[in-house]
Amino acid sequence: MTLPVAVLVSGSGSNLQAVIDRIESGAIDARVTVVVSNKPDAYALTRARNHGIPTCLLPHGDYPDRAAYDAALLAAVRDSGAEAVLLAGFLRILGAPFVAAYRDRIVNIHPALLPSFPGIRGQGDAAAYGVTLAGATVHFVDEKMDNGPIIIQAAVPALPDDGAATLGARILRLEHRICPQALAWLAAGRLTIEGRKTRLAPADVPPADTSDTAPCLVNPPLEAGF
Numbered sequence: 749m750t751l752p753v754a755v756l757v758s759g760s761g762s763n764l765q766a767v768i769d770r771i772e773s774g775a776i777d778a779r780v781t782v783v784v785s786n787k788p789d790a791y792a793l794t795r796a797r798n799h800g801i802p803t804c805l806l807p808h809g810d811y812p813d814r815a816a817y818d819a820a821l822l823a824a825v826r827d828s829g830a831e832a833v834l835l836a837g838f839l840r841i842l843g844a845p846f847v848a849a850y851r852d853r854i855v856n857i858h859p860a861l862l863p864s865f866p867g868i869r870g871q872g873d874a875a876a877y878g879v880t881l882a883g884a885t886v887h888f889v890d891e892k893m894d895n896g897p898i899i900i901q902a903a904v905p906a907l908p909d910d911g912a913a914t915l916g917a918r919i920l921r922l923e924h925r926i927c928p929q930a931l932a933w934l935a936a937g938r939l940t941i942e943g944r945k946t947r948l949a950p951a952d953v954p955p956a957d958t959s960d961t962a963p964c965l966v967n968p969p970l971e972a973g974f
């Protein structure tokens with residue numbers, strides 16, 4: 749059954765676009781019920797409108813406190829009919845009531861190999877630290893920031909001259925593969941959470957052609973369509 753999913757954004761929405769494209773290609777059995785932004789100038793809102801997807805602007809400055817904002821956010825997501833939530837560059841922490849309402853059905857894309865470099869400057873922090881491998885993580889969301897069970901990770905080389913921008917661009921290319929892939933697995937009911945671990949049920953799907961992602965490593969491996 750097609751999964752109704754709300755997508756929360758704050759910025760350009762390139763991950764949202766990657767998801768929309770895979771839904772339209774038939775690789776993800778999901779429907780975006782609403783795109784919610786906390787930023788009025790988020791280009792993600794334009795991307796949504798271009799595809800006839802309802803949008804909702806909720807500037808956090810309009811609310812007296814986090815609880816009020818969270819309640820409005822939850823109402824917008826619920827009213828859209830969403831049964832799952834994708835955080836695609838949403839730069840706000842969800843409150844406990846929101847997480848409880850959609851427990852084990854909220855997924856976030858983070859531009860670092862968690863548990864290293866949580867927070868909003870993952871790419872820059874990794875570049876400054878001098879790691880030689882960086883990457884991205886798609887994970888379930890719990891009450892703590894960038895903390896829930898990991899679904900899929902992609903590792904990319906980090907180079908001595910990298911800064912946030914160059915390393916971030918290398919990571920973002922892989923985000924556009926693993927974010928839609930994780931949503932497809934969720935929509936297909938193939939993900940089971942076991943404590944800190946996520947188990948992916950096998951399926952009769954051929955592997956993706958990943959020749960264009962070398963020298964990156966993605967695990968679990970991408971499947972056809974991603």
Ligand code: GRF
Binds near residue numbers: 763859
């Ligand atoms: C991505 O790097 C994502 O990992 C991070 O914010 C960025 C959003 O990019 N959380 P976009 O809005 O999807 O283009």
